[in-house]
Amino acid sequence: MEIKSNVSLLPYNTFGIDVKCRSFVDVQSVDEFLELQSNKVFQDNQRLILGGGSNLLFTKDFDGLVVKNTMMGIEIVKDEKTYVLVKANAGVVWHEFVLWCIEKGFAGVENLSLIPGQVGASPMQNIGAYGVEIKDVCASVEAIHLLTGERVTFTNNECAFGYRESVFKHKYAGEFMITSVTFCLTKEPHFKIDYGDIKQTLADMQVFDLTLKAVSDAVIKIRSSKLPNPKVLGNAGSFFKNPVVSHQKAEELLNRNPVMPNYPVQDGVKIPAGWLIEQCGWKGKVVGHTGAHKSQALVLVNYGNATGNEIYQLALDIKQSVLDKFGVEINPEVNVV
Secondary structure: OOOEEEEEEEOOOOOOOOEEEEEEEEEEOOHHHHHOOOOOHHHOEEEEEEEEOEEOOOOOOEEEEEEEEEOOOOEEEOOOOOOOEEEOOOOOOOHHHHHHHHOOOOEOOHHHHOOOOEEOOOHHHHOOOEEEHHHOOEEEEEEEEOOOOEEEEEEEEHHHHHHHHHOOOOOOOOOOOEEEEEEEEOOOOOOOOOOOOOOHHHOOOOOOOOOOHHHHHHHHHHHHHHHOOOOOOEEEOOOOOOOEEOOHHHHHHHOOOOOOOOOEEEEEEEEEEEEEHHHOOEOEEEEEEEEEEEOOOOOOEEEOOOHHHHHHHHHHHHHHHHHHHHHOOOOOOOEEO
């Protein structure tokens, strides 16, 4: 385990922002992390735990220690007649984990195919897509307290999952490093294909016998058509969360915008942020070195040499325009550092 100095973070964030950190270390195991905790560099600096860097926007150099979590490995910890418990370490690439589950015939995460990032970030963000969220499949999360070194296991309830939220983003923000996640997956699939374009895409693909792989392939096809590849065009996927408004506010908006997509949820009505942004004229608009993507207004992109501040200013301008036009506040899903 080597602590490096003055390291560029360009290869470690999907926005492709060229900033540096004072110190950088790659941690491949729990033992290495526990060893790191006793190091003066760890103790005396602010710390940033970095996974796949797919949900981060760097606006400046990081004057501290970046800890890159590359803890690998997947194992079946319980195998029952109808379900399995699968433990994946935090450094495993999320999509590779999904493909592993599909190959084994374990159902529950196929709708989450091609989401960027690593397993460790999945409960933190409560990642979700096409009617499925991590809260639906997460059994427990193992983490280490950054200051005390205490190893803690959080149950699903203790994670306090919400829409793109968890206890790790608020109550315990910056206090823990997630080391592994255990998932409860079923051996008998209950396919969810009524969300988004999955059903139509399956029909276009002439799929008549549903399989885990077919659903995954459909999701991959949809995401690939709508979302730019960050290796080609810097981005962090959806920049904003879909806002949830009151039923009264939704009714008011629908009276003025009858075609507005809307989805009743437990605490109100969810409105697609991408639709709101598109109505404000941002879709495909280029501002300097950045802009909202031509196929999905929810995705802010780096067209080359954009600074983090440029992208953040664009986000603030978009947020303000949606507020001005609709009276609805949209908030970032991406973490701004």
